[in-house]
Amino acid sequence: MRVQINGEERDIDAGATLASLVAELGLGERRIAVELNHGVVRRDRWPAVELRDHDLVEIVQFVGGG
Amino acid sequence: MSQPSAPDTYSLAGKTYRSRLIVGTGKYADFSETKRAIEASGAEIVTVAVRRVNITDPGRENLLDYLTPDRYTILPNTAGCTTIEDALRTCRLAREAGVGKLVKLEVIGDDATLFPDVPATIDAARQLVKEGFDVLPYVTDDVVACLRLEDVGCAAVMPLAAPIGSGLGIRNRYNLRIILERMSIPVIVDAGVGTASDAAVVMEMGCTAVLMNTAIAGANEPLRMARAMKLGVEAGREAYLAGRIPKKLYATASSPLSDLID
Numbered sequence: 001m002r003v004q005i006n007g008e009e010r011d012i013d014a015g016a017t018l019a020s021l022v023a024e025l026g027l028g029e030r031r032i033a034v035e036l037n038h039g040v041v042r043r044d045r046w047p048a049v050e051l052r053d054h055d056l057v058e059i060v061q062f063v064g065g066g
Numbered sequence: 067m068s069q070p071s072a073p074d075t076y077s078l079a080g081k082t083y084r085s086r087l088i089v090g091t092g093k094y095a096d097f098s099e100t101k102r103a104i105e106a107s108g109a110e111i112v113t114v115a116v117r118r119v120n121i122t123d124p125g126r127e128n129l130l131d132y133l134t135p136d137r138y139t140i141l142p143n144t145a146g147c148t149t150i151e152d153a154l155r156t157c158r159l160a161r162e163a164g165v166g167k168l169v170k171l172e173v174i175g176d177d178a179t180l181f182p183d184v185p186a187t188i189d190a191a192r193q194l195v196k197e198g199f200d201v202l203p204y205v206t207d208d209v210v211a212c213l214r215l216e217d218v219g220c221a222a223v224m225p226l227a228a229p230i231g232s233g234l235g236i237r238n239r240y241n242l243r244i245i246l247e248r249m250s251i252p253v254i255v256d257a258g259v260g261t262a263s264d265a266a267v268v269m270e271m272g273c274t275a276v277l278m279n280t281a282i283a284g285a286n287e288p289l290r291m292a293r294a295m296k297l298g299v300e301a302g303r304e305a306y307l308a309g310r311i312p313k314k315l316y317a318t319a320s321s322p323l324s325d326l327i328d
Contacts, residue, residue: 065115066090066279
């Protein structure tokens with residue numbers, strides 16, 4: 001199935017969860033936050049949230065800023 | 067012997083700080099320079115931005131590996147947000163990323179000046195306070211806007227001295243004086259400081275703290291400017307506490323006028 005992550009289209013396996021997606025991207029240990037379809041999803045819920053076709057995922061982190 | 071005086075600290079959203087210099091982390095050459103400049107500044111609160119992770123190349127290092135939340139209070143900003151909804155989303159994401167509930171709210175109303183959209187800032191602040199955030203709003207040097215932000219429950223107000231990154235110093239001292247007289251919550255000047263004397267003037271006027279980024283990161287020698295800003299802020303604060311002499315038009319001799327030689 002196809003989802004959009006940070007504006008990029010990606011093919012992912014059916015049954016993938018937010019937790020498995022984050023791990024696959026190599027971000028498991030990072031201090032990040034995740035939004036699914038414009039709503040924040042808490043880290044402790046990532047393993048339970050299965051992705052669906054056409055989902056919109058945003059993954060953010062802290063960068064230098066004023 | 068006089069009693070040792072209590073340390074000069076201030077409280078913000080329930081935490082006590084000694085350093086009255088708050089610094090941004092943008093525009094440095096790399097994370098190592100960021101870390102060294104911030105150490106030289108003596109700052110205890112640092113601002114950060116919230117941005118998408120590059121999912122194709124996430125990179126190995128992260129800013130917070132260098133500026134650890136156990137040592138610094140991390141103050142996420144909503145820089146780049148032009149709508150209430152974007153600012154709220156950014157704050158909610160920042161809180162979820164796990165550095166606390168303190169946020170620097172910016173809702174930008176104009177690209178050229180980066181002046182805030184004041185009505186949108188007030189509405190966003192009201193909503194964020196309802197959601198439990200400690201809100202530090204960037205705002206124009208307008209006492210009515212600052213009073214409204216105090217009314218909706220902000221932890222401080224952060225009026226600009228001049229446009230972000232302009233280095234012009236305080237453009238309107240009278241507006242800032244009025245704000246300082248009228249506010250009951252801390253006043254932190256945010257944006258527009260160019261050099262150490264600007265920071266000293268801000269503190270001499272009685273502001274609680276001053277926030278800057280470009281003035282340090284953009285200097286030829288950022289580490290040296292970070293130290294200069296630390297000293298400027300401390301000098302200004304000490305002068306404020308000491309109480310300056312009144313300005314007079316005519317001279318008053320410093321040396322005795324009696325017992326002069328003939």
